[in-house]
Every structure is written in C-alpha cells, then in structure tokens.
Amino acid sequence: MKLLRLKLNTDFRSLQAGFEVHFLRDFDKAKMWDFMPYCLVGRNGSGKSNILEALAAIFYHIECIYLENKPEGFEGEGDFNHIHTDGFFAEYCSPDAFELEYIHYHNGSYSDDYSSDYDISYDAHILISKKINESPEILWLNREELGRGKEQKLSRIEVKKVLPDYVIGYSSGENEILSLPFFKMRFLHYDEYEDALRNETGYSQPEGRLVYLDNQYSQAVFLTNYLMQDEKILLPIYRAIGIKSIKQFRIIIRQGVPIAKYRTEENVSALRADELEIDNKDVFELTYNLKKRPEVLATELKAIDKLKNCATSQFFDAENKVLYLDFFIDPDHRNEQGELIELSEMKKAFQGNFESTFELFRTFQILLTLNLYEVDVQLKQDLYKSGSLYVNETVPKLPSDKRVMRFKDFKIEKEGNRDDISIKSLSDGEHQYLHAMGICLLFKDTNSLFLLDEPETHFNPDWRAKFISTLKDCLNQPEKRNMRELLITSHSPFIISDSHEENVLVFKKNDETRIVTVERPGFNTFGASVNQITLKVFEKHETIGGFANSVYDELYDRLEKGEDPDILIQIANDRLGDSVEKVMFVNKALEKKK
Template identity: 35%
Template sequence: MEKSFRSLHSDFEIYFHSLDETKAMEEFRPFCFAGLNGSGKSNVLEALANIFYHLEICVARYLPDTIRDKKNFKREVCTPDAFILEYLIGQKKGSIYTIKNFDKVTISKKTGEEPKMEIRKYPFDQEAGQNISLIPNLKLDIETPGKSYLPDHVIGYSSGENEILSLPFIKARLVHLDEFKQYTQKGVARYDEPENGLIYIDNAMSQAVLLSCLLLENKDSLKPLKQEIGIQCLESFRMHINLKNFKYEIRNDSNLNIEEKSVLTILENEQLDRFKRCATSWFINKERLVLDFYVGKDYENESNPTKKAFEEHFGDSFNLFQAFRLLYELNNHILDDSTKEEVYRSQGYYTDGKIPTGGPNDDVFHFLDFMIIKKMKDSEIEKSLLLRNFSDGEHQLLHTMGICLLLKSKRALLLLDEPETHFNPSWRAKFIKMLNDSITASNNKTNENSSYNIHYLKDILLTSHSPFVISDCLPNNVLFFDKDQDTNKLKVKKASQLGINTYGAGVDYILKNIFKTQMISAQSFEEMKELIKTGSLDQLRNAVDFYGESSQKQFIFKKIFELTEDNNDSKHTKGKD
C-alpha cells in the first residue's frame, strides 16, 4: 500500500502460504489472526472486503444507475487505494482440485490507476504473466475474463456490530437489488444468483443459512449440531411474503419513471413456484402469501416428502440459501436513490441509523415460527423450541458452522471476525475440529477428490482472542499482530517465526507467549503478589483456602515454606544461645 489504511501503514505486508506449502494448501487449515484489541486484525479483513468489492464492480456487466455515475464509483479509486494481492485459485472445471490445476493470480493497483490482473500457470515461475481484462464487454454481454479468477464468493461474518467490515457487503446488497429489478424488467423468468459474489451474514441472513443446512445437508455433516447443541431435527417453519405493491424505479435514458409492481409480479413463475411446490400448505391472507412447511421427526428418512421436495426443486443447500437471500435483499426496496448514493460514496465508517429499517408491513420477506426439536441437556427429553429460544452461543455455533457447510464446494474466501466470542470453553476447544469433521463428512464420496480432505473451502481468515482456537491452528497459520515500539508501525509475524509452536499447545503457554499475560485475572494476581511480598505467615496460611488453584498460588506455598524454615532456624539458634 502506498497510503496508510486504518492501522495498516503504507508499506504494510502480510504473507499466508508460500508456494512450497502444498500439503497445507490441501488441508482444512484456517488462518488465525491473534493479537490485542486494536492491533489491526479486523483492518486486514476490512481491506480485503473493500478490495474484492472494488474488483467485483470493475468486472460487473450490470451496474445500477445509482452507482454507474462517476460520483459514486471510479475504477481508479479504491479504499485502500494502492495494493498488490497475490493468491492461487483452482480452475472452476478442473477434474482434480490440486495445485497443478491452480493459477497464480496477481492483482496490482497504483494510486490513481485502475487495477490490473495477471495470471501464471503452474509451476508459476514464468517471468511475465498473462494479462487478464477486468473491463466488461457490454456489447457481447459475456462474463468479463477477470471474473473467473476472482473467488466465487467472499463471505463476511462478525460476532458483533463491526460496521467497517460490513460496509462493502451492504453496498453489494444494494447492487444485487437493482440488478434483480433490471432482470425482471427484461422479463427474465428466473434469476438465481447475483453477479457480485459478496455476501454478509447478519442476524437475519443467518436464519437462511441454518434452515438451508438443516433441510439439505446430510446427517453426518450435521452431527456436531446434534452432539453439541442437541438439535434432533427441523420440525417446521413458516414464510411470510408481502404481496403489496411497492415503488419500482425504471430509468429510460434521462427519464425516471415510477411504476407500481407487486412482489408476485416480480417473483412470478420460478422464484415463488418452487417454494409453493415444497410447502405443506400455503394461503394468501390479505396482502401476504403464507407458506407452511412441516418436516417432522422422520427428517433423516430419505422419503421425507418435504426434504425430497426441496432436493428436487433446489438441489443443494447453497442454491436454497441463494433463493432465501434474494428474498431477504428485496427488503431493501424501501431505500431511495439518494440513500443508495450515500452508501456507495462512503469510504469509511457507516452507522446502522443511516440505512432505514422497514417495519413488518414494509418487509417483503421474513420467517416465522421457526421450530426445532432439541434434546435437552443432561436429559432424554426432547422439546419443540423456537429458534429465538436458543442462546447466543448456540446461535453463533449454528451460524459459523452453517456458513462453512454452505460454501464447502465453492471457491470461497471467508472473513470471520471473532466467530467464537459467545462459545463456552468446550466449544472453543472443539471449534476447528467440528468444522473440519462436518465439511469432511459432507464430501461427495463418489468424487475423486474425496479420498482425502480436499474440499474447495480452505481460505478461512478469522480473528480470535481464544487460546483454544489458536491451539488448533498450525504455527504457520497463526499470525500475531503487534505494534513496533520504536516505529509504532504494525508488524505481523507467524507464530513459527517467533519460535512458538501453537498446535496442541496449552492455554497457559499461548497466554504467556502470544498475549504476554499472566495465567490468572489481574485483580487476584496483584493481591497475591502483594501478599507474597508483605504478608505474615498467618495471612499466607489463610490465603491457601481463600484463593483457587493456580500457578501463582504455588508461590504462596513457597513463601509459607520459607517463613516456616526461617522461624525454625531462629528457634534453633535461640535454643543454642
């Protein structure tokens, strides 16, 4: 980078795999960003999200009028405005997903210039790369050459309200909405997937993730959800689709016409008919289409009619998610052009309050009565519960595992910001293994890649403060963020470069070597330190029962032993006198 970006200074660099780490690239090995709060971990995720959003808009054949205007998007202006990005990507139709079928992609952008793309074929040692165009040919209406060398999807997820990460994804949603409107204006019967591959998983979208997985993932891949949370099956759910008319803007040259169209008109044929054919029952109540779906306890039965219907009409979990996603994104129809333009022009922080949220009567779509049969903890009792009755930690586990299952067969980049914050210690310790086990179990056993763990989904970048998560990541995959005391610049080093073997390491070892902190909380630590320094023998003996077990407590025992020995020596000397 030629200019600084957030806490990333102008010459900031970060390295992941080297070309000789082929074994690591063939396995499920997420990259974990570790470091103190404010050290810049999330800024790297934000920079990548912004870069890929910019590239997606550069290659897009369709751009809405609200973004096509030079004020709202310039090919030569990005945030960050200068970068070099290098990665390997598999061929979409390669027979085997292995490094020999990969291309090395180099995307470079200088300040004030458009980005440029080069590719190199295996073994990637060519001096000059092949230039790939990032400019769409609107006359031919074919995919821009550079599009096939970008990830199929870039997914953003944050456990909190990380708005700087979500901004490029919010922009992408608005592009999707206008793209869909243009397709329906042309009379296209079926619109399955937006051209832009950015997807943000917020609270609303996570319901679609979970539902898609519970309906169309196999029972082996869902085992961790059954074992850890007690989910037995999806019992039933309801979909509400608002049929009322809403404003539909159509531009013809310089003229803007406002038409009124109902959702039924826009989603006619394939979009809604597929859901109707899967529904147990449906009816129209006033201006709402209500579809009810009953799955029941025999979900694992291959002849379950609801499951069979969804398999027939949607194929797999990701295609079903895309259909839900489209409905969710139509909820943004209430945004006017001026609001969209403000979002597109934003290059920094963006608050939720600037995007109006519609009420229930404004929403095109939402779920209702999402019922799951759950086996209660330490009991054989099964209860039918609403999804909203689940805890924050349970929701977070469902979201993150569901995202990975959906994207297992896609060339996807996952940007996960602290995905385990609400987990209990046991789930944090099992998190990486649960992901790996689920994705491996869902591999297509008839595919020649399935004899070993080579699924497409390997590019997961996550930030974490959990020593348990770090302990399940190889030292080459743990990147530690810190500020240089002399230059105040951010420096990133792999744990392996620091001589720290994170894989399988104990919590105390990681806390001491990665986070540079003591093994116990600060208040009790300081109390014990002062007690050891100034406390009497009686005070130290009383402290033994007062404080819990820790390495620091061992120093109390040591001090008691030393004072006892001193007293004995004193008595012995006095006796001689």
C-alpha cells in the first residue's frame, strides 16, 4: 500500500481538528513504487508520533468492524446514539472523524466479481471516511475508471481485499499509545484461538492484521530470519553487529494447560481452567490445535509436529507434560573463498518442514500468544473496553515455568568472542538493531504498513548513519513494486540525511496557539550535513552541548567586559574541544584585539 493523505476532523492527542498531512503528492507519483520510507521529524511533543498512533487506531477500528471472529461481550449492545451497553461500536473511534486515502496494489491473486480476467493488476484508490458518531465508509474511488464496476462503496468481503496485508507496530521505547490497539489485538488473537479449540474448527493463523513486535518477539524474529532467509539479505545486518551464526537454542512447550470445553457461568468467572472442578472429558489441552491428531494422516503435520521434525533431540516430561526441543545448528558448507555451497542440515530441515519464512514466524507467534491463557474473561472484557494507557500494566506476566512456550539456551557466535555467547549478552543497541531490521525483513514481501516509532533510539552514530541504507539493501526490490509503506519517527539527522526531501515530514507546534503544522523541509535533505539538518529542521543553532555552550557564554561576557582576548582564547583552547562555536569565539576575540 501507499499512503496518500490523512485528515483528522476531530482532535486527537496533540493534533487539532482539521490537521491534514499529505504523503504521496501528485508530482511524486512517478516514484510511487520505489523504496521510499517516510521520515517524520520534529521536536518532542510536536505530534509526529501521533500520526502513527492515529493510523494504528484507525486500522484497529476497521479490523474490529470486519473481523469474523470476536469474543463474547466484545461488541456493545443497543443503539450507540441512545441506550446501549459498554463495548465496541462501529460508530465510535478515537479519532472519531477522519479521512484516510491510500493506494492499494492489487496483484490479481483473488477472484473479482466484476471481471472474468482475474490476472489484471491495478492500483485501487481507497478512501476510508468517518464522521462523528457514524460508522466508517470505505470507498473505491477509481473503480469505474479501472473497469471494475460502478459501485464505489465496498461490501464486507471487498473491504478485506483492500486493507493492508498487515499493520506492523514497533517502538524502541515505551509508547503505550501506539501499542494499545496492538495489545488489544493480541487478546483478540488469543480468544479466536480458544474459540476454535472449543468449536473444534481447527486453526491456522490469526485473522487480525495488526502485529506489534516488541522485545518478547525478538528471539522469534531473529530465529525465523536466520533459518529461512537468503543469507545475502541478512549479511548487511549481521556484519554491522558482528554476528556470525546461531549455534543452538531450546524451545520449551507446556502441553498440560487445560481449557474448559464449555463456557458455563462458573468457567467464565474462573481465573483459569485448571482451577475448575471439571472432569478431563470437559477440557481441551491448550496446544491441541497445534499437534497432529492420532487419526489424521502422518503427512498432515501441525506446527508442533514440524518443530519436532527439525529438532536435534527431544524429551517429553510426562509427569509435568512439558516438551523440550533442542536445536544444534551445524555450519553451512562453504568453499575456500567463503562462498555458500550448501545449507546446513538444520536450515534444510526447517525449510523442508515450513513452506515459507512466514509460516515459521506464524508458528512462533501463535505459541507466544498462548502465553495469555491465564488472563481471566472479565479482565479481557475490561481491557477491550478500556482507553487507558496503563491497561497493559493490569495484565499479569507469567513466570517462565508457567508459559506455554519459551526460548532458552539461545547461543550465538559473535566476532571478537572466543566462545559462543548468550543472545541476552547483546547490548540494548544490538538487540534493537537486530530486531528493527528483522521485523522489516520478515514482512518485506507483503503489502503492509510499518509504523516504526524512533527505532534508532539505542543505535550508535554509525548505525544511525547506515539505518536507511541498510534497510534499502535488505528490502529494496528493484525489479518489483515496493508495496510496503514505512513510516519512521526520528530525531536523528543521519536518518534525515539519507532521505529525500519529499519523504521528510517536519512537524512543528506553535508555543502560543498549540496548533500543529507539517511541511516538507524546503531544502534538499538527501546528503545534507548533520549541522545543516540540525539547524534547519530542529532549529538548534548550537552544535555542542548546553553545558559547554554556557562556557562560551561566560567567555563572551568576559570579552565584552574588556578582559585580554589572548587569555580568553587560551582558556577556550585549554577547556573546550574543536567546534564551530570555538572558531566563532576565536574570530570574535581576534577582532577585539584590533
């Protein structure tokens, strides 16, 4: 997808009603399918992160309207504008009135009721419009122009075809506003799985498109990419950190967590199923949908069966019903020049059992989602209805031995270390770099929207300088359309310097009126110096820290009072490093001598 425009017609966070941002402008459309992430910049509190939060909230709202699988009590009852119960209503969203336009690339992979020619690709111009206290409308604006029918308003089935494949959220800090809709979606994913278990309908993957990949997914993302991706794509990331290989890891899966088969009043109020006085015949084992059933053909393997097929060794603790899977990864085979000849047996095993990179990640995602099993029904219902930014703090975190799935003994080979080290030994910056890049790589072939909030926070200057170029090396598809849309908020002038002017959006808030505006920088940012960007974008005239700058203020004051310029120049040379500020002071002092 490619974003065109977002207009907010009600206040949202620090953005006032009437705020509008244009992404892809008409004169930039020739480069629409190039790799061109948007860089949203501005001072703290200027509203740049609110754009990510608004987009996440909008797509969460649309998802909740069109999901087929929603838990009991999720939706409100009655007339929203009159008497109603608490719960989700299509008529209310935050923001509650907006217009969102984007281009959705249709590649001809699904049937079309309006044409027998299913293989035609086209760019659908989509408008999602919502007015206060009304349900959103989703229109296909150029439908008739493309010969796909005359009715602009899309049906329920059609809407699902023009939404992004996934909306991926990530923040290197603690942005509770951005994460809230994704956090709720995790519980919708869990309830969907549990309902499929009770209804015995089977389960393959979550229906909801929102995915928030915080640090609890970091090992899953790293493993998936390492085992399934082409190493040429991975090399720019691994070289930056010095990672040579993954040596081993363990997956521990609890297979004794009971889930009540029927939703009785007693069961609904209970904290978890294993506290109930129920017979074994009235419970399901939580991972039941992820294992092959005895009566099913051996070729129809489920997620856990496939992991077992790949494991070097396995052990089942029958007393505690815990499965231990150990994976020892042999090295790839290379020639004398270091070129890859043959993949390791472990990589072959994973690529033979899992059809795609995404299938393996989905396996990890589902198993990690099951760690939410102990959250009781009432707490989940409160969570779905809550707009509190602290709602995630009300959800208890399971101790490791209670989790359905966890990783352990994760060892890597890293340059500069004689022995293999634990993955947990990586620095915060190394973790964030590996994770942020890995997320983008994982979803690189999807028609998705990435919302990355300050991903470079823990990066050193070198990684910040290389962030965009490394992303491009990993994700750019010169012979294909780059269907992904990336929005990155940042304070880094290095990232701006690697972005073209049309892809940089500068947010400013008026100190008196509190009105937020957004505009392009007005100069060529690509290749511009850090000093120029700091001055023009962040309006910071100093190139040094505040404390050091105060020393110059003192020296200027002493100079104006008539002290000897030579002595003051000597003080500056002794106490302060080289900078533009030093050159300016020395020049001023020399002028005084004249």
